[in-house]
Amino acid sequence: MKKITAFIGSARKKATYQAIQEFEKNLKQHEEIDFEYVFLSEYNLKFCQGCCQCFEKGEEFCPLKDDRDVLLEKIEHSDGVIFATPSYAFQVSARMKNLLDRFAFMFHRPRFFGKTFTAIVTQTIPVGDNIRKYLENSGANLGFHVTKGCCVWTLDPMTESQRKKLEQKVKKCSERFYKGLIRSKPPVPSLFRLMLFRFGRLGVQHANVRNYDYYYYKDKGWFESDYYYETSLGPIKKLFGYFFDFLGRQFVKHM
Ligand SMILES: Cc1cc2nc3c(=O)[nH]c(=O)nc-3n(C[C@H](O)[C@H](O)[C@H](O)COP(=O)(O)O)c2cc1C
DSSP: OEEEEEEEOOSSSSHHHHHHHHHHHHHTTTSOEEEEEEEGGGSOOOOOOOOOHHHHTOGGGOSOOSSHHHHHHHHHTOSEEEEEEEOBTTBOOHHHHHHHHHTTHHHHSOOOTTOEEEEEEEESSOOOSHHHHHHHHHHHHTTOEEOOOEEEEOOSSOOHHHHHHHHHHHHHHHHHHHHHHTOSSOOOOOHHHHHHHHHHHHHHHTOSSOOHHHHHHHHHTTTTSSSSSOOOOHHHHHHHHHHHHHHHHHHHHTO
16 A cells, blocks of 8 residues: 655644645545655754754764654655645745755755655745745655645635635646656656756765765765666767766866
8 A cells, every 4th residue: 555644834734734635535536545644843853953964974963863764764654745835924834944954965865766746835825836846846856756736725714616726726736646656667857857966976076075975876876877766868868968977077177
């Protein structure tokens, strides 16, 4: 049975929770799913102190002793993950941002390949999709296969037509997520993601100091591989890959 975990950046069981409940209901129409709700407010997650030990020496050197690894393990044991947050001051809630800060070492060393990710944002002022895009990018940086999320308008109380709209948007979002979930292997990267990988590894290889990232990349074989994981790039993307390596080397030479 597939395991899905929803990380929720609101402390209330209201709009964001309702959107996730709707998502769960839709997903379960496809097959039986083990669905877990994780309210970040119920976990002890301290603010990052900015010491950079996780980047430079490894995440086990983080001086904060709290629930970071409990949350991380929940992702490791999941096939798919949803990051859901209300808009607070036109951004993700502080709880959600704190989770991303504490997971930022995995932006350097992504690991959730083959797992599906989506984002759900609730807001009262429908000014755009920036928060959803921010969360989706964060998911991709962590290594997930990201399916387009949704941004829903939630007034309190909600009118019938607003509720209908929420249901439709969440349904579409869950359909995309489910398609991602049943993929047999992770997708071929986009040119943009391929470029980030090729430039990123040059940065790691030619950094002034050989920190933890260097040994991690070496250990994973990422200095020689086409991408983070085995994938068939095809001739055009292969060529682009060489081109990005070339560009990156020129950049490093002239730095
Ligand atoms: C501190 C705070 C800041 C908020 N800022 C915004 C905002 O900038 N834009 C917006 O559209 N809604 C904003 N809202 C409204 C919430 O995003 C909205 O009501 C959301 O659906 C609440 O989700 P919840 O019921 O799961 O807590 C804010 C709410 C709070 C409490």
